[in-house]
Amino acid sequence: MQNYDPKLLPASFVPFTASSAFKEKQRVLIPEKAKSQTVVFLSSIKALFDTLKITDGMTLSFHHHLRNGDYVFNMVMEEIKKRNLKNMHLAPSAIFPNNQVLSELIENGNVTDITTNYLNGPVAETIGKGLMKGLLIMDTHGGRARAIESGDLKIDVAILSAPAVDLKGNGNGIEGPSACGSLGYAISDLKYAKKVVLVTDSIIDSLKRVDLPCEYVDYVVKLDKIGDPKGIVSGTTKITKDPIGLKIARNTAKLLDELDFIKDGMSMQTGAGGTSLAVAQYVKEKMQDKHIKGSFASGGITGYIVDMLNEGLFEKLYDVQCFDLQAVESIKNNPAHLPMSASVYANPYDPEVIVDKLDFVILGATEIDTNFNVNVTTDSKGLIIGGSGGHSDTAYGAKVTIITSALLKSRLSIVKDKVTTVTTPGEDVDILVTERGIAVNPKRTNLLEKLAGSKLPLVPIEKLLETSQRIAGTPKRIELKDKVIGLVRYRDGSIIDLLYQYK
Incomplete structure (x- = not known):
């Protein structure tokens, strides 16, 4: 998969080849x-x-x-x-x-280079205009840990x-x-x-x-x-009340049930957004109905996931960051609510890595293309609005990766022929759930076989693209400038995409 001209890649970096390519290399550790x-x-x-x-x-x-x-x-x-x-180089885990x-x-x-995992707001706009002398490097959460320990x-x-x-x-x-x-x-x-x-x-x-x-x-x-x-508490940490979001969440929980992921010993990660929390709510109801106890939930932890722990639905939580004050109080007082490092969470070379033990992960998307590549780094105009964080890490590790999103956001389709920026490769993305249908990556034949005969609204992802274009038209592709302002670094250190100055 190549989303950019490799001639534009600075000499000291290597292009992305596959999400499993890290297995061909040994872990590199500098002395502590x-x-x-x-x-x-x-x-x-x-x-x-x-x-x-x-x-x-x-x-x-x-x-x-x-x-x-x-x-x-x-x-x-x-x-x-x-x-x-x-000429300072800053390396905050997020901005x-x-x-x-x-x-x-x-x-x-004063600052000419930045390495980070997530970036939004005025600083993102400044860098997007091409005003930083050096490069922005955007890591994943696990990739940052790897980059530091390897030197x-x-x-x-x-x-x-x-x-x-x-x-x-x-x-x-x-x-x-x-x-x-x-x-x-x-x-x-x-x-x-x-x-x-x-x-x-x-x-x-x-x-x-x-x-x-x-x-x-x-x-x-x-x-x-x-x-x-x-x-x-940055952003939404409450369950959505939006009917579209609730429909997506209900169908996601039904899908997980039909795929037999809601069972004793299950492990999961959901985000902190309103629809993700609604998925957790419907999963919780199914767990209660079936008297199921999961092994763990992980990631950034919200009060809602804390409630599931306290109600006996999980044995433990693995927490890399607290998303609200209820989670802060819980990790202080509950011995089953465990802190973990970003390396243990998501570093591909860490022998204890938690993401590889996940049954399923629920993630969002700014864009997803017909090859299931996902963008959570830029918007359709090329403006930086986020970054991988744990997106690529969990998508690789989990047995099934589900993207939940409304088909249209601000009258723009999230499904594209080609995403503006590749954050997470399509080989690690299994299912897209929208209010107008559910698309399964055709490479996941095992999932399609399990869903044969399902009453869920299963459609090819191309059909979702057609539906969105019929409703909102086909948007003109935004042209970006040729100047490379940053690199999207995959968790193994390879470069999966480039970031360009926007017009």
Whole structure:
């Protein structure tokens, strides 16, 4: 599968060939960082920059567990701006709309390169206009862990928000006024960055649990406030009331039942969006009707999935990030609600990788083409509106990958002849469920055989494309500029697509 001209690929990168190609290579592990003998406590970001001598061209990494409520990333950006540092490479696990100060730093040449898993808001627009001097590299959640542990992503200083820190310099995410729950995306940074800094607003005598062990920590910065936990609820975390979304969710649950995935020991992952949560609701009802107990649910965890755990429908939860405050409270108090690192979650080379143990995953799509390639990185105009996150990771790992979406969004069909950007390859996408029909990837003959005789509205994906064009017409394909502004890096490190400056 080739969605771009390989001549445009920078020399140090390799093109994507297949989602299973990683099996042909050995895991690469650089040595973990030297253990710290003592942890130095500081009282400001300024003091941190002075002490560590942060200079032009360094790579700084961050996690995004406080999401839209994070203050630390912006404070560091302001310090870079004050010192007029140049050519900085930033490696946050995600960038949100509240990080708009970064746009100014990009335009001024303070920041020239960014590696991240997810990006939306003003910064995405700035990069999309071609205003960043270097490249944007967009990883998957598992791919970022792989990139760090292999040395592909070398981090000079990891600046990690830690809601609570003890007197030895251990940190966690479950205590303190800014508690955000799991710190799964920070673990690779902690182990492999040259220097590690915890930034906290709560220093206590001892921690209930250690997520960030002090032997990896060099500095702790104590601030008045590191963030607003209410900001972790970014987007929809409530079940949809939209009739179209509910119809899609009902049919998805029926489909899973007919495919015999709703059974004792089942494992699942759903997103935090309204339709995904509605799928969880209908799956829950079927589990209750059949007196079924699942083994685990995983991923980013919402209060709704916590309720399923508390009601005895799952044995445990594996949590890489908390999507709401109910999940934060649960991971603090329930021993069956387990934190996991991004590597254990989704790194293709991690021997314990959780995504490979999933029975099914429910995912969304901005676009899906007739070869079942999915785009969750850009919109149809080429503007960056997200990124893989765990999309590609879970799609590869789960036994069945289901995309749920309304057929039309803002009068535009989600089904295309060809997606604008490939995030997840079609070889790992099994079924598309829309309100106007369900399309099964024809390569999944085993699923089609199981569904023979089903009363569900099964149609070829080409038929869904025809239906959408009949309703909304055929949109003119948007022309993008030739300038490559970024790379979409698949979980194994290969480049699955390119990002272009939009007109």
